[in-house]
Amino acid sequence: xxxxxxxxxxxxxxxxxxxxxxxxxxxxxxxxxxxxxxxxxxxxxxxxxxxxxxxxxxxxxxxxxxxxxxxxxxxxxxxxxxxxxxxxxxxxxxxxxxxxxxxxxxxxxxxxxxxxxxxxxxxxxxxxxxxxxxxxxxxxxxxxxxxxxxxxxxxxxxxxxxxxxxxxxxxxxxxxxxxx
Amino acid sequence: xxxxxxxxxxxxxxxxxxxxxxxxxxxxxxxxxxxxxxxxxxxxxxxxxxxxxxxxxxxxxxxxxxxxxxxxxxxxxxxxxxxxxxxxxxxxxxxxxxxxxxxxxxxxxxxxxxxxxxxxxxxxxxxxxxxxxxxxxxxxxxxxxxxxxxxxxxxxxxxxxxxxxxxxxxxxxxxxxxxxxx
Ligand SMILES: [Zn+2]
Numbered sequence: 001x002x003x004x005x006x007x008x009x010x011x012x013x014x015x016x017x018x019x020x021x022x023x024x025x026x027x028x029x030x031x032x033x034x035x036x037x038x039x040x041x042x043x044x045x046x047x048x049x050x051x052x053x054x055x056x057x058x059x060x061x062x063x064x065x066x067x068x069x070x071x072x073x074x075x076x077x078x079x080x081x082x083x084x085x086x087x088x089x090x091x092x093x094x095x096x097x098x099x100x101x102x103x104x105x106x107x108x109x110x111x112x113x114x115x116x117x118x119x120x121x122x123x124x125x126x127x128x129x130x131x132x133x134x135x136x137x138x139x140x141x142x143x144x145x146x147x148x149x150x151x152x153x154x155x156x157x158x159x160x161x162x163x164x165x166x167x168x169x170x171x172x173x174x175x176x177x178x179x180x
Numbered sequence: 181x182x183x184x185x186x187x188x189x190x191x192x193x194x195x196x197x198x199x200x201x202x203x204x205x206x207x208x209x210x211x212x213x214x215x216x217x218x219x220x221x222x223x224x225x226x227x228x229x230x231x232x233x234x235x236x237x238x239x240x241x242x243x244x245x246x247x248x249x250x251x252x253x254x255x256x257x258x259x260x261x262x263x264x265x266x267x268x269x270x271x272x273x274x275x276x277x278x279x280x281x282x283x284x285x286x287x288x289x290x291x292x293x294x295x296x297x298x299x300x301x302x303x304x305x306x307x308x309x310x311x312x313x314x315x316x317x318x319x320x321x322x323x324x325x326x327x328x329x330x331x332x333x334x335x336x337x338x339x340x341x342x343x344x345x346x347x348x349x350x351x352x353x354x355x356x357x358x359x360x361x362x
Contacts, residue, residue, distance in 0.1 A: 011271040019219060020268030023322055031351050032322040038284050086287045
């Protein structure tokens with residue numbers, strides 16, 4: 001067998017090391033930072049590192065290549081079954097914005113926006129903003145819903161991320177036409 | 181074990197332990213992991229009250245007074261360390277290293293297959309079947325999973341097919357994400 005790589009040594013506490021060790025965990029994905037490259041939102045991990053632990057960020061960048069390397073290596077080696085998908089952590093409540101269109105009367109329609117609250121956005125201010133932007137009526141309904149008079153659904157995908165940079169277009173879900 | 185675990189849904193009760201029971205667990209842990217002997221008082225201070233969180237599927241999690249998860253087990257099996265604890269005291273389990281290509285599979289909860297443990301990037305510590313091991317990875321310093329060997333390492337090398345280590349707890353699974361219990 002070519003693979004006789006068993007080492008006989010078991011682990012031992014290392015001399016000159018005090019335990020417990022302090023491991024640096026990523027503030028975004030919670031993994032030890034060396035595993036961030038496997039997290040689906042690696043870009044956000046990097047952003048967090050850059051802002052909070054610049055020294056670690058430098059280290060990571062200098063040894064990176066990481067996952068891309070590995071992919072090409074894998075092609076050479078062997079195909080492995082399965083998907084190997086790493087789940088992103090569950091959000092505190094669903095952090096998502098939903099937009100939909102609803103008909104009102106025969107010809108008129110309104111646009112409904114829900115979920116702005118989950119991003120900590122003041123709904124009153126948001127409603128006012130939409131009203132000015134589209135020059136139409138816009139009001140807060142319920143605890144996390146804004147109704148805009150008129151069909152502006154498609155415009156929202158551009159305008160929301162523009163106004164609130166923390167909301168990526170991917171966070172906005174198009175629910176299509178809804179009956180009210 | 182914790183692939184679909186959710187701390188809001190899967191916890192049944194949190195139980196305060198009698199001091200005699202605490203003592204029994206402490207003794208048991210040192211028996212299981214002799215290298216912990218000098219550190220057990222730091223991990224489970226005698227004066228502190230630790231608790232057991234009982235969860236669905238006969239899973240029990242041992243937590244300390246501040247609610248951090250320390251060890252877990254299923255169906256009265258052996259106690260396995262939680263990764264956050266193992267990261268603090270990485271020496272007390274034998275480590276088995278997978279190659280780089282296996283990392284993302286382990287992180288998605290897959291069991292560890294023999295070929296990932298025998299390829300050029302892998303490294304094995306010689307152990308018997310049924311041993312609790314730390315799963316390490318090529319080029320990384322910290323464990324990414326805790327598992328139990330389903331084959332001895334000799335057989336892992338010899339057979340080199342199928343599952344070699346059962347993946348019991350891995351980075352970012354439900355136990356990893358569990359919030360401290362007050
Ligand atoms: Zn990260």
